[in-house]
Amino acid sequence: MDNQIEVIIKDETGRIDKVLNDRLAEYSRSQLQQWIKDGHVSIDGKPIKANYKVHNGEKIIITTPEPEVLDLVPENLDLTIVYEDEDVVVVNKPQGMVVHPSAGHPNGTLVNGLLYQIKNLSTINDVVRPGIVHRIDKDTSGLLMVAKNDHAHEVLAKQLKDKTSLRxxxxxxxxxxxxxxxxxxxxxxxxxxxxxxxxxxxxxxxxxxxxxxxxxxxxxxxxxxxxxxxxxxxxxxxxxxxxxxxxxxxxxxxxxxxxxxxxxxxxKLLGFEHPTTGEMMVFEAPLPEIFxxxxxxxxxxx
Structure with a gap:
């Protein structure tokens, strides 16, 4: 199913591709330009071109197509599982490992390793991010919490949003x-x-x-x-x-x-309230050898 993004112009001027690029940081300019080219960006129901100049108060609708499904392959990456129960997994991610697959990293990611080692993962995020509640950068090492079901995912995500988890x-x-x-x-x-x-x-x-x-x-x-x-x-x-x-x-x-x-x-340290028991759980991971x-x-x- 396609999703819609609504952007209302507030005092911005210039080409629509540049304005959308400034407003929607989570999408690359090339992605936005491709959507414009493919007719997914419209004003008043009419698709517009990349060189269209925006006007104050205009409502832009972007109908994002379903993302291409990456073939998620379970891989034996020998992940260090610090803790696991019916709801939660705490994993110590090594340096150099990407958290979830993307166009540039189709495999060898934490998700590929989790699929091999963990039976169930939450489905709240899109198909390439099962279980992933939060991320750390590829070359940052350390602890991540992973949800094994959707209830746990919602509770853990809320703690992150409410700033009650400890990192x-x-x-x-x-x-x-x-x-x-x-x-x-x-x-x-x-x-x-x-x-x-x-x-x-x-x-x-x-x-x-x-x-x-x-x-x-x-x-x-x-x-x-x-x-x-x-x-x-x-x-x-x-x-x-x-x-x-x-x-x-x-x-x-x-x-x-x-x-x-x-x-x-x-x-180094990750703390959260357990999504089922409410108990505060705190985990620590030692520094990598190079550190x-x-x-x-x-x-x-x-």
Whole structure:
């Protein structure tokens, strides 16, 4: 079944493809242009062209076609399952693994591995994201909660939305942070310079990150972070924004950085109320070996 997206023009001007690109950050410009070309974008029931100039108050309807179904193949990826019961799975995702299949990553994802190891997964998300309640970036390691049925999914998703779940991260960042604690509140949205990146922008969604210094090294600081919101690349964007980018980060860090398997960022602690019993459950995952090794080298240098 096709879905409809409604966009009402408020003071924007210019070509419709550019305006939609600014308003709908979750879709790429090429995707939006393809939908326009295929006649899926209309005003007053009439399909329009990509060079159409929008007017104030116009209502644009995008009828998105059903996504192409990717062939989800269960794969034995030997995932580290930290906890499992009838409702919930907690998994420790390794660095380098994408959470769910997409056009660029049809297999080898966490979902492929879950399908092999777990009998039942929730069906609330689309077909390529069974069980997935939240995500972490490909090169971020650590804990994720996975729902085994739709009731559990709804309860866990609500906790994320209501900010009652607990998520703590460990990061190694460039620079020596002088203060012991900090709170970063800055809205995050799609970067206008590079579509693969997020950025602090006035039009972005509210984002709040708390951090605390654990240890300082020459040129680097080890910090613990707690998320109040869960925006895409939130920690990486916020730390770059205040001048202490995450070490090893290929997108937001400096070119000269520490060698690893991507950014030194680990989802260390995950806590939530169990969707059936209501019991508060807290899990921790140790740092990856490359992270431990790098910290040891920094200590030896000091």
């Amino acid at each position: 703590k991260y460990i990061a190694l960042v460039h620079g020596e942070i002088p203060h012991e604690k900090g709170r970063i509140e800055a809205p995050i949205g799609r970067s206008k310079v590079n579509r693969k990146m997020q950025a602090v922008t006035e039009e972005g969604k509210s984002a709040v990150t708390h951090f605390e210094v654990l240890q300082r090294f020459e040129g680097y600081t080890l910090i613990e972070l707690q998320l109040e919101t869960g925006r895409t690349h939130q920690i990486r964007v916020h730390m770059q924004y205040i001048g202490y980018p995450v070490a090893g980060d290929p997108l937001y860090g400096p070119k000269k950085t520490l060698k690893g398997n991507g950014q030194f960022l680990h989802a 431990k090794k790098t910290l040891k080298q920094l200590k030896e240098k000091d």
